[in-house]
Amino acid sequence: MSSDYNHKSIEEVIQKKWDQEKRYVSKIDDREKYYCLSMFPYPSGKLHMGHVRNYTIGDVISRYKRMKNFNVFQPMGWDAFGLPAENAAIENKVSPDEWTEHNIENMKSQLQSLGFSYDWSKELRTCDSNYYKWEQLIFKKFYDAGLVYRKKALVNWDPVDETVLANEQVIDGKGWRSGAQIEIKEIDQWFIKITDYADELLTSLDSLDWPENVKLMQRNWIGKSFGAEIEYKLEDDKKSLVTFSTRPDTIYGVSFLAISPNHKLAEDLSKNNKDIAIFLEKCKEIKAAEADIAKAEKLGIDTKLKVIHPLTGEKIPVWIGNFVLLDYGTGVVMGVPAHDLRDFEFAKKYALPIKEVIKNSGDELPNSNKGKLINSEKFNGIFSDDASKKIIQELIKLKSGKELVQFRLRDWGVSRQRYWGCPIPVVYENDEPKVVDENNMPVELPRLKENSLPIPLSQNKEFINLDESRYRESDTFDTFMDSSWYYARFTSSDNQKNIFDDNTKYWLPVDLYVGGIEHAILHLLYSRFFHKALRDIGLLEGDEPFKRLLTQGMVLKDGAKMSKSKGNTIDPQSYIEKYGADTVRLYMMFTSPPEQSLEWSESSVEGASRFLNKIWKLASKRKNLKFEKSFKFTKQELDLRRKSHLTLKKVENDYESRFSFNTAIASIMELLNFIPEDFKSESARDSQKFCLNEAILFILKMLFPIAPHISEYLWNNFINDKSCIETSWPEFDNEIVESDEFELVIQVNGKVRGKMHSNINMTEDEIKDLSLNIKNVKNIIGENKIKKIIFVKNKLINFVT
């Protein structure tokens, strides 16, 4: 064996071996299954550091689970539809499918060079008609189940390029290419009724082993709120405006109603009122994204209409407000300036009355706290919650309102006006939409003619026009549709006849899903919805797709997310070449815990490489020794054995329940540092050599999930039999781990004043006497009386004076 650690040749040899053995092709067997999935990448061109981190975490856990005798399934594929392919086509004159194909090849070879244990036999890509024909079938089944409908919805329209823009393509209200002022336009689109499942999506979160913050985000996103629908009759008119409010207790504080600029009434009024028409035009300039609407200056215009307050009979003005969303509630807000910050600002700006109806001592206006009602006629003095109930009862009596549960969650608009996506399988016959028959699926995405730019399907006459009376839908699906069910299709991706099969039953649900925190809401919620809907259709079993979730933090450089526009990207490839896959993997796992963000540091990579070199030096020239009964261990030898077994125990816990790989690596490093120099020399006694070899054996096993190439290579050389490093995990010996000595901490008033080696069998009194005799402790206590002694067994004693 060579004396230098040569990562290149080692990694090649080991990867070839895995390939020949087909080690990571998974089949159903008797062992407990473990489906470990990392979020598949969009094939943007090259792997970035976020991918490397994500996939290393998934691979470490997969390998560890394999050593623990689980039947592990870890597939990989490509989320291959999306906007960047179209952009690349426009910029570089390559067709989206060629560009995507090329990127996949490139990224696949990068993944392979990192030694991830994927079952490539199940690889899938969402842009294959073999994949998306099933997506079209799912759409049909959803349609048949009443989960699909058509509705007008808003899009960003670029009047110069004559195209719909994504939110990220709108910069400061202008189109990113044309620079034209974008408009908000309303067009017909397909929607999926995710709101039918709102309640279940909420309640079944409780059954999931997910990070609490992700569950909380989903709960808030679904946003179930209890409130009332309250009707305000328009003066001089039979019509009325209906508002939704979660705070009916503040109804006596209403000083205006605000309706959305997209509300039908607003549009009707604009026909005969120039000022309103101008105002609505102005509102159309604001980007449709929620954050932009919320940040924009709050503007309004008085419609001069008045409504009648259902309880007081007062006349209340109706305004149009640019901050009112049509999609949430009824598109009409009741303005209570005293108890809502937004309403307060609006009222101040337009000199509307502010009437306080909830009183808490010390609260300044505006405040949205609950409290006792004032200025509320017969409801005065009643507390908010109770008052809300009574007011709703009153409104019901007057036929002016009802109790209502409202969700913030909106139905999912899945239509996209793009080329590079899955065609929505619909044909219009005399303008009536009909979902395409299963026999006529897939509706294939038409290929581009050579050297032509991707045009939206709506402009592709050959594709669209079928005959005189029939034409195709020209929108494609949101790419979130593609990624909402891939976890299930992975299990049966080689089955051309059926969407799912027995393998699906065996492998699902995903036992661990690893991916970026940025997907906490949308992707994860859509997938959960898909799973439930597919269950109700009879295609899948179980209530949830992902049993356990690990959300990894971002990789940062100079405190910011790595991105091309900031020019702070680091290309993993050069590091893989220079230091090898094992070093890159080790670095990634060592630098910070998986859920935290990771700050890239150049020099720490070298540190990781140095550590592997040390392991190589220690292990490459040794052969394992079997335990001999004749060994009589010295204290120093026993100390090393204890350290080895303790480390094993800690690392197992870190892998198993905490996913705390950085601390696992730190303790392996500690063990390595702990080995006495003379144990390594040629002249060491056999019992010393045994203790050293035991440490090496453990180190190789513990390090394998993280740095598999070097560990397996050294293992094959070190161990005298033909055993495979990946098939077992060593067991620690509790008798060796336990020690009857510990270091006692002695405190005076909670401050450490001394330490002492103690035996676990010592009584509190013995410890007390010994501690009080320590010079420093004596000095600090001095003349003071000891009022109290806190004694924590096998840990500390604290004298309170």
Next chain:
RNA sequence: GGGGAUGUGGUGGAAUUGGUAGACACGCUUGGCUUAGAACCAAGUGCCGCAAGGUGUGGGGGUUCGACUCCCUCCAUCCCUACCA
């Protein structure tokens, strides 16, 4: 605007249940080896102080014998916000 995180040495981070703050690593300093450098090896390294000791986990306040950890409050940074993936 709403929602979710994070904040500890020069740097990445550790402290798992309220019980020794700074493990492990990077960097730096000094020394060894070397013609020189790289690599490697040894020692040191939160801050103030010669020392005794004091002080220290974003700021301020609180609970406790004891707080990075629990509570209140303020500040800063990052992520998501429904057409980026």
